[in-house]
Amino acid sequence: MRKIVFASLIAASVFSASGCKDYLDVNTNPNGPDALLQPELFLPQIQSEMAVAVQWDGRFAGQYVQNWASTVTNNAIDQHGNPLSDSYAQLWRAVYWSMGYNLSDMIESGERSKKYDFVGVGHVMRAYGWQNLTDYHGPVIMTEAFDPDKRVFNYDEQDVVYPEIKRLLEEGIKSLERTDGLDAASSGLSKSDLIYGGNREQWKRFAYGLLAINAHRLTNKPSYDPNKVIEYVDQALASNADNALIRFEGTVSANTSFFGPLRNNIASNRQTKYIVGLLDGTNSELTDSGLQGADPIFEGQHLKDPRITAMLAPSPDGEYRGITPTLGLSEFPNSTDPRIPKNLWNATGVSTVPTGPQIYFFANAARFPLMTYSQLQFIKAEAAWIAGKKDIALQAYRNGVIAHIDFARTYAPDPAVYDERKEAYLASEVMMPSTSAGLTLSKIMLQKYIATWGWGFLETWSDMRRYHYNQDEEVYTDFVLPNTLNVANMGKPAYRARPRYNSDYMWNQEALRAMGGFEEDYHTYETWFSKRQ
Numbered sequence: 001m002r003k004i005v006f007a008s009l010i011a012a013s014v015f016s017a018s019g020c021k022d023y024l025d026v027n028t029n030p031n032g033p034d035a036l037l038q039p040e041l042f043l044p045q046i047q048s049e050m051a052v053a054v055q056w057d058g059r060f061a062g063q064y065v066q067n068w069a070s071t072v073t074n075n076a077i078d079q080h081g082n083p084l085s086d087s088y089a090q091l092w093r094a095v096y097w098s099m100g101y102n103l104s105d106m107i108e109s110g111e112r113s114k115k116y117d118f119v120g121v122g123h124v125m126r127a128y129g130w131q132n133l134t135d136y137h138g139p140v141i142m143t144e145a146f147d148p149d150k151r152v153f154n155y156d157e158q159d160v161v162y163p164e165i166k167r168l169l170e171e172g173i174k175s176l177e178r179t180d181g182l183d184a185a186s187s188g189l190s191k192s193d194l195i196y197g198g199n200r201e202q203w204k205r206f207a208y209g210l211l212a213i214n215a216h217r218l219t220n221k222p223s224y225d226p227n228k229v230i231e232y233v234d235q236a237l238a239s240n241a242d243n244a245l246i247r248f249e250g251t252v253s254a255n256t257s258f259f260g261p262l263r264n265n266i267a268s269n270r271q272t273k274y275i276v277g278l279l280d281g282t283n284s285e286l287t288d289s290g291l292q293g294a295d296p297i298f299e300g301q302h303l304k305d306p307r308i309t310a311m312l313a314p315s316p317d318g319e320y321r322g323i324t325p326t327l328g329l330s331e332f333p334n335s336t337d338p339r340i341p342k343n344l345w346n347a348t349g350v351s352t353v354p355t356g357p358q359i360y361f362f363a364n365a366a367r368f369p370l371m372t373y374s375q376l377q378f379i380k381a382e383a384a385w386i387a388g389k390k391d392i393a394l395q396a397y398r399n400g401v402i403a404h405i406d407f408a409r410t411y412a413p414d415p416a417v418y419d420e421r422k423e424a425y426l427a428s429e430v431m432m433p434s435t436s437a438g439l440t441l442s443k444i445m446l447q448k449y450i451a452t453w454g455w456g457f458l459e460t461w462s463d464m465r466r467y468h469y470n471q472d473e474e475v476y477t478d479f480v481l482p483n484t485l486n487v488a489n490m491g492k493p494a495y496r497a498r499p500r501y502n503s504d505y506m507w508n509q510e511a512l513r514a515m516g517g518f519e520e521d522y523h524t525y526e527t528w529f530s531k532r533q
Helices: 007-014 043-064 090-112 116-137 158-176 200-216 226-234 273-279 373-387 390-409 415-426 441-452 457-466 501-507 509-514
Strands: 068-070 244-246 269-271 368-371
Touching: 043 068, 043 090, 043 116, 043 244, 043 269, 043 368, 043 457, 090 116, 090 501, 116 158, 116 200, 116 457, 158 200, 200 226, 200 244, 200 368, 200 373, 226 373, 273 441, 373 390, 373 441, 390 415, 390 441, 441 457, 501 509
Parallel strands: none
Antiparallel strands: 068 269, 244 368
């Protein structure tokens, strides 16, 4: 954690080169930018760093929940391992270092220059960082994180972190509602905001969406209030038009999506059998054999989801298949087998050159989701289900499914065919029940899994931990943990990621040791939010 103390120094890297040694000393550098009056110089870097960190660590959380798996047999992450390495803790670096004091300076400069929209966005971004960090790591250093007088730091448990996230979001909303400062065009927010282009109302909806996510994590706690979750969602994203998507230019590595072929970070990942089963109609909860026809998508026993062609990569023989976590490609006789799924760039092997249309949002310049309307509708559906409000749950479920089908259509190789398949899918009583009697909790959670596949890794992992990987009840039908877990796990699945190695394991050992961080199975310790108490 020593890096936290010096995090403010990297703010200087945001600015253009000058002869100034102290970027705050504008009196001695009249040609340099006044950082405390220009919060717009901070925001693009903060937003892009946060998105890349979610993608970076999402590769590993995505393996825990079987979004995808490694082509290598007995891969440690497929086995729910969490080795001591910086490779698995980019969010830690982003929240404490890349954002860190930069975010504090942005908020301060926004206050001083009456750019209250930046203040609001700053509070929301800090809350988003804390939410992702604690969802991934469990206990985090929050209360003491930016204390310049400290060299060692105590951890906060999630019962301390979650209320602070809520407070920050409420503060953010207040600032976004202020009318006594500069508007987005005058403040510079409209040009520097990579997500909403300076739209205050959409940022408020994003904040309410994060309030819903924050409150909904507590389903296993006596304090959980499903009605409050529903209230938050109703004030959050109103449609796909409000989806929080961060843009990338995709021209060079530095401005390209972390998941794009130019960055070459997911060449060895392949879609799993689990996601294929949810989309090809073979999952036992999402299966309908009553609709068949001449269209190849209906051939065989089950109705297939139209989204399969937009989201997943076919094998060279044209069929959709996935791999089994920990087995890699060992289920296929040789590396040229035409049944092996292509990678997520629609290429064979580890090639970065697609052999067909680019898949989903894995292109270099594809916009990456940070929050979507469909995600929140499924949160509302689950909350309403828990509250016994089944009709509300059904409507939210239907909203979520339709919205995500429409969202995925953007990536469909043949939109006309996609629309035909969508019509058949929505006509299915199994997939889209007309009454609440046909709705199940599993349907809600499985459709949410589909809607957050490939981007909402921490949301999905939080959900699976809340239901203890089906140990409480089979919510995720047909989901099976690997037969062989990593030897360090002592037979238990992962529940948290370790803190970043080259900060806490090097410089903050005493606090880390006090909570068992040096134990081999620390990453299997159950998170506070998932405990039933």
